[in-house]
Amino acid sequence: MGETFAGGNHITGYKELSKDKQIIEMPIPSRVAIPLSQHTGIICEPMVKESQLVRVGTKIGQGQGLISSSVHASISGKVTKITDYNHPVLGVCKAVIIDSDGQDELEPGVGVALARNIKLFSKEQLLEIIKNAGIVGLGGAAFPTQVKLNPPKPVEFLIINGAECEPYLSCDFRIMLERSQDILKGVSVVQQILNVRKVLIGVEDDKQEAIKALRNKIAELKLDFAVVGLKTKYPQGAEKQLIKALLDREVPPGKLPFDVGVVVLNVGTVLAVGEAVFLNKPLYERVVTVTGKILKNPANLKVRLGTRFSELINFCGGIKGQCEKIIMGGPMMGIAQCTDDVPVIKGTSGILLLSKSQTAGFAEQPCIRCGRCVDICPMRMLPYLLSQYGQTGHYQKADGLNVKDCMECGACVYICPAKRRILEHIRLLKTVLK
Amino acid sequence: MTQEDTKIIVESSPHLRSEESIPRIMWTVALCLIPSGVMSMLVFGPATVWIIISAVLGAVITELISCRLRKKPLTLMDGSAVLTGILLAYNLPPQSPLWMAFLGGSVAIFLGKVLFGGLGFNIFNPALIGRVFLMASFPQLMTRWPAPFGIDAATAPTPLAVFKDGFANTNILTQTEIINYSYSDLFLGLRGGCIGEACILALLLGAAYLVYKQYITLEVPLSFIGTVGIFSWIFSGSGFFKGDFLIHVLSGGLILGAFYMATDYVTGPITKKGKLVFGVGCGLITCLIRLWGGYPEGVSYAILLMNVVTPLIDRFTVPKRFGEVR
Amino acid sequence: MNRIILGILTLSGLGFGFGLLLAWMSKKFHVEVDRRIMKISEILPGVNCGACGLAGCSGFAEALVNNAVNINACVACSGENKKAILEILGVQADETSTDAGQIAVMHCGGGMKCKDRFLYRGLKDCLIAAQTIGGHKACKYGCLGQGNCVAVCPFGAIVILENKTPQVSTQLCRGCKKCVAACPRKIISMMYVKKKVYIKCVSREKAADKARKCKASCIACGKCVKECSQGAIAINDNLAQINYETCVGCQKCVAVCPTKVIAVI
Incomplete structure (x- = not known):
């Protein structure tokens, strides 16, 4: 039995669709649309002009202010336009459109293996490399990594999040299996930046192969990292729940992990950090799980950022039947898209297609007070009550119920037998009580 | 696909729902009550089936009419009315007239549920409302107990009623002798009593499945039964700690009430801690009524009384906020 | 028989006594109310x-x-x-x-004439609909039609019509401004009834974009500007605007608008 937290529940994973598919590199698309906002924080300022030639890794957007990150060209070719384009999170956002010249020419110095001895680098130098590489949290929230790695007070623990508790997704599992050495190299870099001794890698225990692969590599490289098996349940990979499970520490409301002496990074993020430091490679591609029961060949694809969803779907053999929902990310916290003409961004961990039968609309019924939502809520809130207050418009009554603690994991909605739209009611309360 | 392709549905997360639904839960509970019904048919004769059917019909027809009158979508298929009917019938004596069962089912739904606004808004367990209504209106019909396998419909008092009389006469030696039934008789339901409450084995079978499906949790039943056991062990004997607690646990409607009625979602507390409090409270009230009250059986009243306190229990058992140091 | 009479007498006696007590109390503890x-x-x-x-x-x-x-x-x-x-x-x-004279008016006539980007499924609430990747309407300024204004109106003055546009009843609206605050898209404003005309569009997108997305949008053609004898209409940011200082309410502009965006109260 793995480590865990109170609450949550097992959710049928559907991971078998793509779990055993090796990561395939997708052919270079003929055109990419790279949004200038792919992170939490201020939108980038474009650094290129229309009809300018760029190469893979050319910086095309400069991060603005403290919490921001740069973006880079993911293919070589010509900038045809800088215009508003569909964006998977924001709806519409300014993007740089690049037409490929088919050469896939790298920016000088990018992708060259460097035998860097990181011990000789200072913390500031390493953070600068990460900042220039445009690395953000690849788990989905896309918080700029250089900010996260520079906490205002020293931390004790580094936790690497390999839980991947979202159903359907398997990209983190694949990279843990196939790129375990590179991940560990990245972890070493982060360990040095944060100057922590204790490193924990949390992986859900249904991913035994990944745990084994990481443990073998750690033994081989004589590193001092602990790989800890976590109980397979949702939302095990949520930052606060992961810390609770591994260290039995609770992050106070409104505080961040470093307040309890922890920094949590996703496995994909540390892999990107490793590549940035040892390969001088900015973040211009990532692994995306393209999956769904109606997809012909679900796959884990290594994709250039800015590739449109439609191309990924076509590469996976297209759709059998009628697709009713296109979701960026997993089914629990992913964002439904209104078109497949949206680009892959840094936070795109998966593309999930759902058919009509999987999106059946449910009539909302009155709460029967079964208490399942209270039992499952990982933040120990009272979703049933919030939902009632939200529905009936008693906004002020919900004020003392800590609405803002909700991280919108959706576990309560999943479990609710009355099919109530609990999370939407909570979002409404959050908006009204802001 | 183009931007104007409106076949795509956009909904906010989560996009995955579990298979559980209210109808599924209700019908499963109803299904789990069938073994006990079959046993009652064997023990008290096939007439019990008609009582069950009339109670269910009473409940269903009332639900149907009230849905029509309130111009609300028909909620019959969610199974809650059927379940209420079955539970009410299980709380009736085996020789109840059919009209009484029908009336009880109808009152249970109307007074117990519809008046409060339908499923989810009622504060009392509807089936118990029905039973208490019948108890108050037709006390004689509600306490006419036939002996098991009685061919000529000879009446025989229930174990608890015998015990209640015997309890007053302190010169009787052991309690199993008073009531003439062995523990195994009680466990298998070979005794007088309500239709569905007798056969503990059948009830436990159904309850085990419900626990396995996680439709009910064990907090309420265990604390309820445990409290009754401990309390009767202490107080029901001729001195302290000399009571025969097994009789109290095995007879009366305790098992039916603890597993099927006190665990009702709508009228019970939400949190695990609250459920424990609820169960202990039910147990205490049951024993008070059984040992010192006017009725031989107190499970129905205990549950109804605790239903009243449920909002209070909920208020005092709010889970501790995540990350809060207290 | 005696008992019955005794009972009746006792009860009436009690009633009379309490009645006297109450009467005395109401005099004694009377509070002067304006x-x-x-x-x-x-x-x-x-x-x-x-x-x-x-x-x-x-x-x-x-x-x-x-x-x-x-x-x-x-x-x-x-x-x-x-x-x-x-x-x-x-x-x-x-x-x-x-002179109150102000009522709420809806500055959007999109409804079914405005294209949908996708099928919205979720809470019937404008705030939530607006948060769902920018709302389901092709126009990012227009009405989302979920009826927050209808719900908030204490006078029942707002209804969502067949064509999915909200309408304010001039008879029922008392101008309490609750709907103005409730609308996340800010398409509701207050105006004086005697001013007669208002523009039923708030989109500031380019005219061509607007025309493509919504058949009931102001396409900034300028016909109303030419028609107005008072010079009260101007086009700013691709949108006609009425200057109520100079508008005399002649309603000539209403007839010339090709997309019927100028409405009369």
Whole structure:
């Protein structure tokens, strides 16, 4: 039995669709649309002009202010336009459109293996490399990594999040299996930046192969990292729940992990950090799980950022039947898209297609007070009550119920037998009580 | 696909729902009550089936009419009315007239549920409302107990009623002798009593499945039964700690009430801690009524009384906020 | 028989006794209430909309009597009723003190004429709909049609029509401004009834984009500008705007608008 937290529940994973598919590199698309906002924080300022030639890794957007990150060209070719384009999170956002010249020419110095001895680098130098590489949290929230790695007070623990508790997704599992050495190299870099001794890698225990692969590599490289098996349940990979499970520490409301002496990074993020430091490679591609029961060949694809969803779907053999929902990310916290003409961004961990039968609309019924939502809520809130207050418009009554603690994991909605739209009611309360 | 392709549905997360639904839960509970019904048919004769059917019909027809009158979508298929009917019938004596069962089912739904606004808004367990209504209106019909396998419909008092009389006469030696039934008789339901409450084995079978499906949790039943056991062990004997607690646990409607009625979602507390409090409270009230009250059986009243306190229990058992140091 | 009579006598005696007690108490502990408050409360609309900022209509009546508030703080009261209230208060009624005259108008006529980007499925709430990747309407300025304004209106003055556009009833609207605050898209504003005309579009997108997305949008053609003899209409940011300082309400512009965006109250 793995480590865990109170609450949550097992959710049928559907991971078998793509779990055993090796990561395939997708052919270079003929055109990419790279949004200038792919992170939490201020939108980038474009650094290129229309009809300018760029190469893979050319910086095309400069991060603005403290919490921001740069973006880079993911293919070589010509900038045809800088215009508003569909964006998977924001709806519409300014993007740089690049037409490929088919050469896939790298920016000088990018992708060259460097035998860097990181011990000789200072913390500031390493953070600068990460900042220039445009690395953000690849788990989905896309918080700029250089900010996260520079906490205002020293931390004790580094936790690497390999839980991947979202159903359907398997990209983190694949990279843990196939790129375990590179991940560990990245972890070493982060360990040095944060100057922590204790490193924990949390992986859900249904991913035994990944745990084994990481443990073998750690033994081989004589590193001092602990790989800890976590109980397979949702939302095990949520930052606060992961810390609770591994260290039995609770992050106070409104505080961040470093307040309890922890920094949590996703496995994909540390892999990107490793590549940035040892390969001088900015973040211009990532692994995306393209999956769904109606997809012909679900796959884990290594994709250039800015590739449109439609191309990924076509590469996976297209759709059998009628697709009713296109979701960026997993089914629990992913964002439904209104078109497949949206680009892959840094936070795109998966593309999930759902058919009509999987999106059946449910009539909302009155709460029967079964208490399942209270039992499952990982933040120990009272979703049933919030939902009632939200529905009936008693906004002020919900004020003392800590609405803002909700991280919108959706576990309560999943479990609710009355099919109530609990999370939407909570979002409404959050908006009204802001 | 183009931007104007409106076949795509956009909904906010989560996009995955579990298979559980209210109808599924209700019908499963109803299904789990069938073994006990079959046993009652064997023990008290096939007439019990008609009582069950009339109670269910009473409940269903009332639900149907009230849905029509309130111009609300028909909620019959969610199974809650059927379940209420079955539970009410299980709380009736085996020789109840059919009209009484029908009336009880109808009152249970109307007074117990519809008046409060339908499923989810009622504060009392509807089936118990029905039973208490019948108890108050037709006390004689509600306490006419036939002996098991009685061919000529000879009446025989229930174990608890015998015990209640015997309890007053302190010169009787052991309690199993008073009531003439062995523990195994009680466990298998070979005794007088309500239709569905007798056969503990059948009830436990159904309850085990419900626990396995996680439709009910064990907090309420265990604390309820445990409290009754401990309390009767202490107080029901001729001195302290000399009571025969097994009789109290095995007879009366305790098992039916603890597993099927006190665990009702709508009228019970939400949190695990609250459920424990609820169960202990039910147990205490049951024993008070059984040992010192006017009725031989107190499970129905205990549950109804605790239903009243449920909002209070909920208020005092709010889970501790995540990350809060207290 | 005796018993029955005894019972009747006892009870009537008790009733009589308590009645006397109550009568005496009400005299003894009588609190003087300003009769005007009652009278004014009867005239006030009694919907407790809260637009005056006081605790309901009775609170407003009390404040009026205490001279703590201006009568025009009540937006829901008609001019005649305001005159009646001023009479009770013994104040001379003049023109300005009784002229509310403002009602809410909807600056979007999109509805079904505005294209949908996708099928929205979720809570029937405009706030939530607006958060769902920018709303399901092709126009990012327009009405989302989930009816937050309908829900919030204390007078039942707003309805969503067949064509999915909200409409304010000039008869029922009392101008409490609740809907203005409730609309996440800010398409509702207050205007004087006597000004007659208003623009039913808020989109500031390029005219060509607007025309493609919505058949009921202002396409900034400028016909109304030319038609207006007072020079009261101007086009700013691809959107016609009426200057109510100079508009005389002649309604000539209404006829020339090709997309029927100029509406009459």
